[in-house]
Amino acid sequence: MQRSQRNTLLAIIVLSGLVLSPLAVSHYDDKEPAQSYRQSWFAMMAANFGPMAAMVKGDIPWQEDQMASYADQLAALVTLDVMRGFADGTDKGTTRAKPEIWENKADFEAKMNDLTKAVDALQTVANQGTDRKAIAAGVGATGKACKACHDDYKSKEYLY
Numbered sequence: 155m156q157r158s159q160r161n162t163l164l165a166i167i168v169l170s171g172l173v174l175s176p177l178a179v180s181h182y183d184d185k186e187p188a189q190s191y192r193q194s195w196f197a198m199m200a201a202n203f204g205p206m207a208a209m210v211k212g213d214i215p216w217q218e219d220q221m222a223s224y225a226d227q228l229a230a231l232v233t234l235d236v237m238r239g240f241a242d243g244t245d246k247g248t249t250r251a252k253p254e255i256w257e258n259k260a261d262f263e264a265k266m267n268d269l270t271k272a273v274d275a276l277q278t279v280a281n282q283g284t285d286r287k288a289i290a291a292g293v294g295a296t297g298k299a300c301k302a303c304h305d306d307y308k309s310k311e312y313l314y
Contacts, residue, residue: 192239225280
């Protein structure tokens with residue numbers, strides 16, 4: 155990678171960190187910590203997955219190094235215990251989570267595990283970087299895993 159490209163990439167990464175940090179903090183409400191935790195987690199997932207989907211669609215230029223970076227960040231996020239944000243009683247308050255999550259907790263957890271597996275596979279192919287079709291398939295599989303939860307467990311009236 156040429157020095158100017160490396161510097162540009164570094165600047166993008168630093169700016170992304172500065173821009174994304176308030177996303178996580180902006181959802182935090184100390185009166186509803188569990189709801190804030192999960193909303194922040196999902197905001198960070200979207201902030202990393204969105205550009206990947208946009209690259210696959212051709213809406214923004216394809217950048218292998220960025221694709222790998224986003225996949226790495228998604229993989230880091232799925233290691234966090236987002237289920238603590240869905241503790242009993244947190245179906246109330248500021249949320250777009252449907253009550254069905256707490257009624258079907260095992261199914262919800264299984265779908266979250268499917269998301270983790272899809273993200274892990276996406277990270278593997280994205281870091282290999284040379285097979286755009288495989289990366290696009292990984293993005294598609296991850297998107298389907300996200301959608302599986304959204305279809306059943308997220309209200310259409312999103313917070314963000």
